[in-house]
Amino acid sequence: MRIIPCPKDFTKKDGSFLFDAETGFSCDYENVINSISSFLKTCGIGWRMGDDIKFTSDGSDSSSEAYTLVVGEDGIKVSAKSERGLFYGAQTLKQLILSSFDEKTKTAEIPCCEINDEPRFSYRGYMFDTVRHFFPVEVVKKYIEAISLLKLNVFHWHLSDDQGWRVQIDKYPRLTEHGSMRRETCGDKKPHGGFYTKEQIKDVVEFAKERFITVIPEFDIPGHTRAAVSSYPELGCSKKPVEVSTKFGIHSEILCAGKEESYDFVKGVLREFAEMFPSKYIHIGGDEAVKHEWYKCKDCQKKMKELGLRNEEELQAYFTEKAVEYLKSLNKTTICWNESANSGKLESSVILQFWSDGKDNENVIREVKNGRKIIVSKFNPYYLDYPYPMHSLKAAYEFEPVFHGIEGYEQNVLGVESTLWTEWIDNTDLLAFRVFPRLTAVAESAWCDKSKKDYLAFENSLKNVNKLIENTTGIKAAPLKDCNVKNPLKRAAIMMKFGMNLIDFEMIARSNRAAKEMKKMRSVRKKENNGK
Ligand SMILES: [Zn+2]
Structure with a gap:
C-alpha cells in the first residue's frame, strides 16, 4: 500500500497498530477534528477522545505544509508546525486506516512506519468551469472536499464567459438578470443558466478555507466576454446587441479597449471580486482574445494611436496592464x-498559467527564463474534459511539470493545475468520470518529487483513494479499464463520438469569414504603412 500523493519519506517498521471503534483521538484543531470525524462517520464509527492518536503542533509556522506521522504499536503521533500540516497528516491517516479497514469488525491493522512529508510545489490546483454548464453550490463543494483529500490547495473558479455570467455583481445587475441565462445550448431549445449569490460565494470560500483551499476567481477579459457585452452592449466595439452565446468556440464580441466604459466596468467587477474572495490572487483570463473587432473599431484604433501602440496585441497588453495595476492597488x-x-510586455508580477502549445511555448520559455512565475496546466495531458484516449491517465501521471525547455528553472514553477471545462459536460456522472482518477494522478505530480513517481505503484494504490473519495463525497472515479484505452477500435469510437461535438459548420464558416476579413484588413494596413 502506498499513500497518494506519495510522501517525501516513508520508512516501514516492524509491528502494527490496531485501530478499532474504541480508538481515541486527541487534537485541539477544529478543522482537523471535523475532517477526521466526517471520515470516521463514513466508516460507521464516532469520534472518541483519547490518547491513542495524537495531533500536536507548536504553531511556529502557520504557512508550513509539512507534517510527520509516526505509527507505533501503542499509538500514532502526527506533528506539524501548523494546523495546515496536521490537516495533511490527517488525510494521510485516512488512507492508512482505509487500506486495511474491515467493515464488519470496524478494525484496521496499520503497519508501523514513519512518514516525513512536505509538498514539492506550493500551488496545487483544480479549475472548474461553471459557465459552459452551470453546477450548483452542492456540486462545487463536493469537488472542493474531494481535492482536499488529495492535498490540493487551490480551487480556481471560472465564473465568466461567452455563454453566461455566474456571479452576483451589485454594480452591474444585468450581468446576472440577463447574462446568467442563455436561450439554448447548441440547438437543444432548452434555456440554461444560473449564478451564485454573494451569500453562496461566501459560504463556498469558507467551506474551502476550512480545508486549507484558496478559492481563486476568474473574470476572463478582454475575450470570452460575450455574456457581459450582451448584458451591456455599450461595452462592445460595435455597441450592437448580441445574445448570450448559445454556441461554444471562440467569439469575436469582446470588450472594447478604446472606450473608458470598459475600463470602468473591469474595475467595478474586480473591486467586487476582491471583496468576495480573500485570495491574494485573482485570475483575469486573457486567453483567446480575437482582435477582429478591435481592428475595425474607431475607438480602439484611436486609443492605439494615442498610446503609440503598433498593433492590437499591444493594445491587449495595455488593457491587461490597466487591470493588473488596479488589482495591485487592491x-x-x-x-x-x-x-x-x-506581446512580451507583461508586467513582471503577473503569474502566467501555461496551457497552450505551439508558438506560445517559446514565449512561455522566454518568460520563465526571465524570471516569470508560472503555473503549469498544459492542455495535453492536463485538460480533464478531454476523453481518456486523448489524455490518458498514464500520460497525466507521467507528465513532468518542469518541462523540456525550462529545466533548471524549477524555482519559477509555482505549481500545477488541472482544468475542467464544461462545454461537453452537462451532468455530474460524466463530470466525475472525466475528473477522477486523472486529477489524482496530477495531484501526485503536484505534491511528490519526480524521483518518487512510479506509475504501477500509483495504479496499485488507486483503489484505496478512489474509495476514500467516493465514501466522502459520492464522486465515483472512472474504472481503470477506461483510463488507458489500448484497443484502437474502442479509442476511435470514443474519439469519434467526442469529435462530433466539435463539428459546428456555422461556427467554422464564421471563423473562416473572420479570418479572410482579417487578412484583407491586414494587407490594407500594410499598404497604407508602406505608402507613408
Ligand atoms: Zn473597440
Missing part, C-alpha cells in the same frame, strides 16, 4: 493565461 496579484505574455 493588494492582489494577477494570474493570466499564457497568451497574455505574447
